[in-house]
Amino acid sequence: MNHSLAELEVIVRNKICGVCTDRAVDGACALEEPSTCALFRLFPQVAQAIQSVSSDDILPYIDAIRRNVCSVCCEQASDNSCETREQVRCSLDAYLLLVVDAIEEATGKTFDKSRLQSSGGPTQVRPYPEFSS
Ligand code: SF4
Ligand code: SF4
Numbered sequence: 001m002n003h004s005l006a007e008l009e010v011i012v013r014n015k016i017c018g019v020c021t022d023r024a025v026d027g028a029c030a031l032e033e034p035s036t037c038a039l040f041r042l043f044p045q046v047a048q049a050i051q052s053v054s055s056d057d058i059l060p061y062i063d064a065i066r067r068n069v070c071s072v073c074c075e076q077a078s079d080n081s082c083e084t085r086e087q088v089r090c091s092l093d094a095y096l097l098l099v100v101d102a103i104e105e106a107t108g109k110t111f112d113k114s115r116l117q118s119s120g121g122p123t124q125v126r127p128y129p130e131f132s133s
Contacts, residue, residue: 003106009043015102016095038073038084039092039099045069046092050103061100065092 003011016039017023024030031037039046049068053060069092070076075084084090092099 005044005047008047008103008106009040011106012043012099012102013040016091016098019098020091020095022091037092038069038075038090039095042069042073042092045072046099047103050100051107054109058097058100061096065096 017027017029020029022030022037028034029037035041045068046065049064050061052068053064055061066080070080070082070085073082075090076082082090082093085093088094
């Protein structure tokens with residue numbers, strides 16, 4: 001399946017903003033500055049990083065995000081740490097499993113979601129919806 005970047009972003013917005021704890025009751029983003037959400041501020045890099053990996057393990061995706069997205073994100077410190085991530089305020093990091101799943105599904109890749117979930121990752125701190133199959 002060939003989706004444009006804009007179409008992929010709409011798919012991911014529909015999946016992630018719908019469950020994000022930073023969403024307001026009216027469905028809008030409740031961040032003071034919605035444009036600061038790293039997931040969509042850096043969406044081209046996010047999509048490229050995820051599409052560069054093919055694995056049932058979340059770890060290569062985390063590596064790709066750190067390498068290609070965090071490395072150009074203004075929130076990352078010079079020692080590669082990220083306070084936003086540590087405080088679970090980065091929706092990309094907090095919902096990475098869902099972001100990967102949404103992009104892989106939209107681009108027609110098969111994905112062993114049971115292995116993804118069991119492999120954990122950095123993202124299990126926020127309330128996490130079940131995957132639907
Ligand atoms: S923080 Fe990001 S993922 Fe969450 S509702 Fe706002 S735009 Fe969507
Ligand atoms: S984890 Fe930090 S450095 Fe990486 S995208 Fe999120 S806010 Fe940016």
